[in-house]
Amino acid sequence: MQRSHGWRIATLSGIPVHLGGSWVIVAVLMVALFGPTVQGVLPELGAWSYAVAFGFVLLLLVSVLVHEAAHALVAQRVGFGVFRIVADFWGGHTAHDGAGGTPGRSAAVAVVGPLSNGVLALLGWGLLGTLDGGVPLLLAYAFAWANTFVALFNLVPALPLDGGYLLEAAVWKVTGSRHRGTLVAGWSGRVLVVLAAAYLLLPALIGDQQLSLTRVAVIAVLAVFLWQGASQAVRLGRQGLLASRRSAAEVALRPGTVAADAPLDTVRWDEHPVWILLDHQGRPDGLVDPPALQQVPTRAWPTTPASAVGVRLPAGWAVPMGPEARLDEVIEVMRSTGSGVVALLDATGTPWGVVTTREAVRTRPVGS
Incomplete structure (x- = not known):
């Protein structure tokens, strides 16, 4: 089963936008922390202070989504494949493949996030002069300060912040x-x-x-x-x-392929260490899960399709990459997609190899 990234709330330039379940925790915590502050500034609101606090949480969500949308759109613009945008407990993240990346492209994708928050902060500060007071002024003030902090904090040159990716790009360019x-x-x-x-x-x-x-x-x-x-x-x-220092061919497992609707008894499962499920168009859609295969009684194999024992994998897990490709390129695909498995395709789109995290981290030959 494919990993859930939360509720899909929108699509941006073909990119799915998700609201992670952990965002609910953030919303509750922020309302609990900001509610008493609102009540102290505007005591006449009473219990409605917490509704205002929730309004601030929604404004923060907008800020996060604008930040991640900036990353995603620029990543698309420079030629990266972008798979999803997610707002979650840690703010948000944008998953993209980074294939063909350069220091300049990486820096461009990184810097636009903080810049977008800087623009929002300027809008917030600009609004302050047009508001007389009350709830709108308080929300605009909080919105402006929050985006100012996020913009400056994210520019700190340390991973996992955006400034860290800028530092990474600078060292990459030099070395x-x-x-x-x-x-x-x-x-x-x-x-x-x-x-x-x-x-x-x-x-x-x-x-x-x-x-x-x-x-x-x-x-x-x-x-x-x-x-x-x-x-x-x-x-x-x-x-x-x-x-x-190593090639993908040195560690890749030689996979078998099976159509998703193929009955289990039509496949000689012991011929390959790993099997790739193909969808109705013949494209890699996931892997056969060996424990699930073992749990199906042999008598049920003729009527059980291979898809019943399959595991779907995140978008971008199957990539065109020849045997001469470096193993670090495969690891980059794992990092960007969040998939612990990468299928390697030849020029015709046929899978010739599979690399899992087990093979990827074993970067030295056994016994060396």
Whole structure:
């Protein structure tokens, strides 16, 4: 079954836009945190303060979607395949393949996100002079500050922030190695977490200030998000440097192909280590799941289609890539699509190999 990315709420230039289920958690937390602030500024609202807080949450969602839409549209413009836009607990992300990427294209995709928030911030600040007060003024003020913060914060040169991708592109341009850029930007992200935590927490720990639970919680959530993203970048950079020395053909499994409607008893499953399901147009649609195959009683095989034991995979998991392709190119497809499996297609669109994360991370021959 294909992984769910939440509720599909729109389509932008052919790109599906999803609202992740975790966004509900963000909405509840933001309403709980911002509601008392609204009530303090406009006490006459009473319980309606929380409705105003929810309005601010919706404005934040618009900001996130504009940010990700900017990434997606520029990625399309420079020739990348874009698979989806998702707004979720961590803000949002845009999944694209990055095939044929260059430092310039990568930098262009990265920088437009913060720039879009900068434009929204300017609009918010501009509105302040036209509003007399009350709820509209409060929302415009909060909207302007939020987008200003997001724009500046995302430009910090540390992965997983957009500024980290700009740093990655700069190192890539200078050294000729994207993986070295990823490694440098990942370590920059780790350093950022340590410095930010020290700056925000040490004055309170060594002085007379009292730490609020809200402040600690916000710092902890941001630190976990940044540290995980930075650490993943460090791992990917190291793996990429090793993988760039090997070809996809060295690790690819030789797959069998089976039509989705083919009965299970018509296939000799032991002939290949992995089997690719083909849709009615003959295109790769997923893989046969070996545990699911074993759970079907043999007597039911003649009436059970291969699709019943298949696992669909994210868009972009099957890519045209010859045996001479470098393994790091396959890893890039995994990173951009979120798929742990990549099918490699020849010039006719026929699958000739499959690489999973197990083969991808085993970047040195066994016994070396």
